[in-house]
Amino acid sequence: xxxxxxxxxxxxxxxxxxxxxxxxxxxxxxxxxxxxxxxxxxxxxxxxxxxxxxxxxxxxxxxxxxxxxxxxxxxxxxxxxxxxxxxxxxxxxxxxxxxxxxxxxxxxxxxxxxxxxxxxxxxxxxxxxxxxxxxxxxxxxxxxxxxxxxxxxxxxxxxxxxxxxxxxxxxxxxxxxxxxxxxxxxxxxxxxxxxxxxxxxxxxxxxxxxxxxxxxxxxxxxxxxxxxxxxxxxxxxxxxxxxxxxxx
Amino acid sequence: xxxxxxxxxxxxxxxxxxxxxxxxxxxxxxxxxxxxxxxxxxxxxxxxxxxxxxxxxxxxxxxxxxxxxxxxxxxxxxxxxxxxxxxxxxxxxxxxxxxxxxxxxxxxxxxxxxxxxxxxxxxxxxxxxxxxxxxxxxxxxxxxxxxxxxxxxxxxxxxxxxxxxxxxxxxxxxxxxxxxxxxxxxxxxxxxxxxxxxxxxxxxxxxxxxxxxxxxxxxxxxxxxxxxxxxxxxxxxxxxxxxxxxxxxxxxxxxxxxxxxxxxxxxxxxxxxxxxxxxxxxxxxxxxxxxxxxxxxxxxxxxxxxxxxxxxxxxxxxxxxxxxxxxx
Numbered sequence: 001x002x003x004x005x006x007x008x009x010x011x012x013x014x015x016x017x018x019x020x021x022x023x024x025x026x027x028x029x030x031x032x033x034x035x036x037x038x039x040x041x042x043x044x045x046x047x048x049x050x051x052x053x054x055x056x057x058x059x060x061x062x063x064x065x066x067x068x069x070x071x072x073x074x075x076x077x078x079x080x081x082x083x084x085x086x087x088x089x090x091x092x093x094x095x096x097x098x099x100x101x102x103x104x105x106x107x108x109x110x111x112x113x114x115x116x117x118x119x120x121x122x123x124x125x126x127x128x129x130x131x132x133x134x135x136x137x138x139x140x141x142x143x144x145x146x147x148x149x150x151x152x153x154x155x156x157x158x159x160x161x162x163x164x165x166x167x168x169x170x171x172x173x174x175x176x177x178x179x180x181x182x183x184x185x186x187x188x189x190x191x192x193x194x195x196x197x198x199x200x201x202x203x204x205x206x207x208x209x210x211x212x213x214x215x216x217x218x219x220x221x222x223x224x225x226x227x228x229x230x231x232x233x234x235x236x237x238x239x240x241x242x243x244x245x246x247x248x
Numbered sequence: 249x250x251x252x253x254x255x256x257x258x259x260x261x262x263x264x265x266x267x268x269x270x271x272x273x274x275x276x277x278x279x280x281x282x283x284x285x286x287x288x289x290x291x292x293x294x295x296x297x298x299x300x301x302x303x304x305x306x307x308x309x310x311x312x313x314x315x316x317x318x319x320x321x322x323x324x325x326x327x328x329x330x331x332x333x334x335x336x337x338x339x340x341x342x343x344x345x346x347x348x349x350x351x352x353x354x355x356x357x358x359x360x361x362x363x364x365x366x367x368x369x370x371x372x373x374x375x376x377x378x379x380x381x382x383x384x385x386x387x388x389x390x391x392x393x394x395x396x397x398x399x400x401x402x403x404x405x406x407x408x409x410x411x412x413x414x415x416x417x418x419x420x421x422x423x424x425x426x427x428x429x430x431x432x433x434x435x436x437x438x439x440x441x442x443x444x445x446x447x448x449x450x451x452x453x454x455x456x457x458x459x460x461x462x463x464x465x466x467x468x469x470x471x472x473x474x475x476x477x478x479x480x481x482x483x484x485x486x487x488x489x490x491x492x493x494x495x496x497x498x499x500x501x502x503x504x505x506x507x508x509x510x511x512x513x514x515x516x517x518x519x520x521x522x523x524x525x526x527x528x529x530x531x532x533x534x535x536x537x538x539x540x541x542x543x544x545x546x547x548x549x550x551x552x553x554x555x556x557x558x559x560x561x562x563x564x565x566x567x568x569x570x571x572x573x574x575x576x
Contacts, residue, residue, distance in 0.1 A: 080456030096451055097443070097444045098447065099447040107440070108444050109457045110455075111440055120436060152568055
């Protein structure tokens with residue numbers, strides 16, 4: 001990996017500001033995220049993590065500051081822009097619709113079409129089912145059938161499907177927003193395993209969690225935020241849980 | 249076997265069809281064979297499309313997670329606009345689309361207000377129920393306009409066709425439209441977005457689906473179908489009465505719910521809404537033929553609605569609990 005694209009950070013955030021009706025939620029955040037690293041983002045409620053993530057995933061836009069992705073300045077107008085660029089976000093309450101099948105969920109908003117007029121057309125179900133099965137097998141998840149409803153899956157399995165989906169669409173950066181919340185211990189381990197495996201695939205992971213233990217288990221580097229600013233940025237090997245707790 | 253049972257349990261419209269068959273047998277014997285004779289079927293199939301089209305639209309909108317109480321008023325407003333224009337000497341080719349455009353506009357207003365101001369569609373469309381009904385009466389002046397003889401091409405919409413004139417053209421329109429909407433919902437990416445929007449809005453938004461546009465489109469489809477259904481009724485009756493369609497909105501919701509559509513959105517099928525509508529028509533007709541006091545109809549409708557929701561919830565829970573083994 002010596003080509004120039006990989007030698008520089010995949011995401012560069014420069015002097016990002018965001019106000020919410022008078023509240024200064026992000027106060028000039030500057031952050032480099034390196035290619036295929038696993039970055040842990042920690043902080044208390046209201047520290048600005050979610051705002052930063054929402055901006056990176058395209059659901060909000062910054063009031064000031066710049067973001068470059070793979071060296072090019074970007075400005076996402078919606079989640080779809082970020083997804084098309086290769087940044088996929090997996091949310092706490094996950095981005096799956098429980099009343100729909102796995103195959104349909106895998107392709108929400110990006111359905112393969114057989115015929116279409118102005119972007120609306122008939123879906124290629126055979127491809128959706130086959131690709132879902134393949135994508136899920138690729139993350140070492142064993143599910144009954146692509147036709148099973150997502151609502152019938154456990155929380156950990158749902159996160160697994162969401163990660164499989166992100167991988168299927170060749171995401172370069174995966175943002176995991178509190179993916180281990182509300183999960184049983186065994187399920188949590190599974191999700192942490194997913195995050196660890198991203199590294200081998202060359203995928204950059206941004207892992208947000210309240211739980212510092214989880215962050216230490218699967219990340220290379222930890223960034224702590226408090227009151228809208230970055231208050232700590234260390235390699236996992238160079239810091240300790242105590243140090244992080246004192247800065248938060 | 250277990251797999252088939254699970255598939256069955258997950259489809260509440262199938263339970264509705266079974267119930268429909270049972271009812272048909274009961275009414276057939278109670279009415280001494282009148283229920284399924286050609287004349288009665290002709291009557292039922294002539295009336296069915298009007299309510300069933302409204303139910304199709306309401307079902308689609310409910311799957312999208314929204315609600316429309318104004319369909320009964322749009323059912324009257326659309327043909328009234330057409331009727332007033334026809335009475336004024338406008339050609340059908342302009343009057344008919346004008347009514348439908350008005351219906352679409354009502355849907356657009358319903359959807360835009362609901363989405364932009366983030367208010368429950370129950371409230372927006374309750375308001376529209378009164379607004380559209382009032383407009384209907386105002387433009388008619390309180391009396392049905394006199395539509396010139398032959399101004400409406402009734403042969404295209406309500407004429408009897410088929411063997412023995414068993415069905416009306418309206419039934420053909422209904423089947424084609426229902427199939428079309430059903431296919432859109434189940435086969436297209438737009439249908440996928442509708443289901444996702446109604447099933448879990450935050451997920452749909454985070455996946456970049458234009459949920460605002462999807463909802464507004466569903467409001468408009470629902471409204472246009474109600475308007476078209478009202479137009480069919482007026483062509484069948486010959487004159488637009490300002491009072492038609494009153495109470496229809498709740499019957500349409502009942503039809504959707506009986507057919508397995510969840511009020512919370514995301515769950516339901518077009519076929520289910522149709523089965524619900526047929527059940528309502530069959531009960532209405534069957535009670536009369538069985539010489540039961542017609543005032544029991546609303547009692548039966550109410551009981552069936554609540555019963556259906558309880559049964560559907562139970563079936564869903566049962567189906568969810570059944571783990572079908574994998575064969576990998």
